[in-house]
Amino acid sequence: MMRPMKLGGEQILFGEGSLAHLETLNFEKAVVVIGSDTFIKNGLLDKVETHLEKACIAMETFVGVEPNPGFETVKKGAAFMQEHQPDLIVALGGGSVMDAAKAMWIYYENPGLDSLKPLMDKKTFPKLRKKAKFLCIPTTAGTGSEVSRSIVITDDKTGIKYGIGNMEMMPDIAICDPVATLTLPKGLTAETGMDTIAHALEALASTRANYLSDIMAEKAFVDAYETLPKVLENPKNIRRRETMLNASMVAGMAFTNVSLGIVHSIAHSLGSLFNLSHGLSNAVLLPYVLRFNSRDEKTAALYDRLAGEVGHPSLPEALTRLNEQAGIPKALKDLVPDEQAFMDKLDRLIELSVNDGCTKTNPITPTYEEFKTLIMHAYHGQ
Ligand SMILES: [Fe+2]
Structure with missing residues (x-):
């Protein structure tokens, strides 16, 4: 039997200049998740902040998602979100950043959870969007994580990578502006x-x-x-x-x-x-x-x-x-x-x-x- 197709969340923007769509959004506070300080140095994070400012959206930045992100980083990011209470989460990066930010979103929305286990089963997968919507700005081309329901998170203790898929994790907004990929080595x-x-x-x-x-x-x-x-x-x-x-x-x-x-x-x-x-x-x-x-x-x-x-x-x-x-x-x-x-x-x-x-x-x-x-x-x- 065919499974239902879902091609994206609420909004998909692509093409040069699509980053400006941030200016049309209606949120109060964004937490932007990035990997290293590369986008601070090259000005991409500033560009995002300028667009968010025009929409009167305050911004906090979580820096520090490693390649092949681990569960400890996910917990750190979720704690950062608990502190700042965003109603919009922005993942600005490649697959690792987008995957880690999706996972942070889950544990921010469901602070009672403390392991990857409930994510493994469709029946126990937690509900999202009670506190925040999720937006991806991919900076690689790429993993497709901006339109995917999947994440790969590493268990820090065993080193095993868990590929987890659930349509609940489909990003609400994907902004695929090639400007964000121009400096990719x-x-x-x-x-x-x-x-x-x-x-x-x-x-x-x-x-x-x-x-x-x-x-x-x-x-x-x-x-x-x-x-x-x-x-x-x-x-x-x-x-x-x-x-x-x-x-x-x-x-x-x-x-x-x-x-x-x-x-x-x-x-x-x-x-x-x-x-x-x-x-x-x-x-x-x-x-x-x-x-x-x-x-x-x-x-x-x-x-x-x-x-x-x-x-x-x-x-x-x-x-x-x-x-x-x-x-x-x-x-x-x-x-x-x-x-x-x-x-x-x-x-x-x-x-x-x-x-x-x-x-x-x-x-x-x-x-x-x-x-x-x-x-x-x-x-x-x-
Ligand atoms: Fe892949």
Whole structure:
């Protein structure tokens, strides 16, 4: 049975200049959540404050969301919100900041909660929007977190990353202004751009893919594939930044509804065990997983059609080439050079990948042994 599609919250704004939409909002106090002080130094936070001031919205800033945010940071942010009582929460950053801010929102709204456990079950997932609405301004293109119901939060004690999804967490307002992505460094532009491509391709091959998600994911794939090398060549080109950010948003709308596949399952597991960057892991894994999934006839036909759309005879090879252009390493061994350390955790890596939520919607459900072969091919670059 089809699941209902939800493409965003109340408002979605995109394109150059859309940040000015902040001036039309009707709130009293905003807490803006940022990662490091980068946006204080480069003036982006000032821009946001100026727009909020025009709407007579007071602003407080929570600084200090780390990459792969942990539950301790979530609790700190929620305590900061308790102190300042915002009726608007603004996440200004990439996936980590948006995910952490969504989680802070949950614990701010529900101060009685003290663990991630109630979030794991649909029946116990807490209600939101009693105190505040949630707004995202993505500064990477990207995770699509601005239009997704998902978060990834790390349990600080075990190091395990929990991917949690619930439509309650869909941001109310998403403002995707490419100006906010202009200063993103080249490496992060490449990694997050490849994450967008992984979202699009995995949504297209998902066993839950549908007419609407296909339209969004296919456009996102073609645009991101064609634009990413051009953005890397000329990072200050606002039009190309805009195309990447729009593609990220639309791929996010697709995957948050139809889920992903084993590129993400393995990347989540690698993130938990080796603390690797999400986008980088996805990028390295993509060509290997595409080859594996091509065993399924319908998926192979889909990949051939997509390869044709970007003028290439083979989709896995097209992705290998794109990785080369983007400066992404060829094999997992380049990310975890200590082979013994990798082998020591291989069983756990496979176990986590088998049980990851994204495995369910991959076109083929790999066995334990198939996961092992696939991961070892990706490790040695075969
Ligand atoms: Fe992703």
